[in-house]
Each structure stands twice: as C-alpha cells, then as structure tokens.
Amino acid sequence: MLCQHCQQQEAIMKLFITENGQTREVYLCENCAKKTQEVSFVFNPAIVPEFLQALFGFNSPAKDQPVETTCPKCGISFSRITQAGKLGCSTCYETFETQLEPLLRRVHGGGQNVGKIPARRGAALRNRVEQRKLKEKLQGLIQQEAFEEAAIVRDQIRQLE
Incomplete structure (x- = not known):
C-alpha cells in the first residue's frame, strides 16, 4: 500500500487517529511518519529480535559456539525462533521441547x-x-507434618465430595 501522504513510497506504518470521537486509519511511509507531528516516535522493526531476546533472556550466539540443531521438517534453528518470536512448524514443538518448556513457563507463568x-x-x-487444589495442599501439609491443619483440609475435601 502506498503512503497516503506522499503517494510515492510504500507505507510501513499504520496510525489510528481519533478526532472528535471519530477514528481513522492513516498509512505512512517512513519519511512522512518522521515529518508528521501526530507521531511522537517511529517504530523500528529491526529492534524487535533484540527486544524479544532481552525479554525472554536469550543472548546472541557467540561465533565459537557449536552448530545448533535445526528442525528436521522446516529447518529452523532455535536461535531463529527466538529472533522471530514464532515457531516454523508443528514439529518444532517436539524438536525444541527442552528449550521451549522453560521459556513458555517464564512467559505464561x-x-x-x-x-x-x-x-x-x-x-x-x-x-x-x-x-x-485442596488435595495438593493436603499433601504439602502432610510432608510438613502439620497434621492438625491437614485434618481440617481433609474434612474440607470430604465436604466437597
């Protein structure tokens, strides 16, 4: 799509401008986006991989590191997944399971x-x-040898059953 301002370059930014309760979309190229007063910053897509790596706690691989494994189906590497922020195919989940699990736990809690x-x-x-939840709590109380509290939780479980 062409820039709606200069009509010459490819638009790289989509703005939503709300005036008097009406919202409109404006597509701008990089030069027009820099010139307009409606934009207080310009998004640089080149920083996304570094942002994702910093967010997920990954560092860029060093030059002397061994060759990393790739997905047998799509050929994507784990470092590429962390840069792109998405997997290449369904086989990637199995191939990189050990690396993805801690990442997903950190992201999703x-x-x-x-x-x-x-x-x-x-x-x-x-x-x-x-x-x-109560059964898990009961097991923890038993391990801690807090038998009086465990009896209370046991009674709550029986009441729910």
Missing part, C-alpha cells in the same frame, strides 16, 4: 493451561478444581 470456567454451568468443574 506455568506449564498448564487452566482457562476460564463458565459462570452458568461451571459448578462441577469449579468443584473439581477446588478439590484438586
């Missing part, structure tokens, strides 16, 4: 998707989730 529970029909599911 855990290794299991818990999702949302429906408000109307989720009573049974909420009950099972509560039971599972």
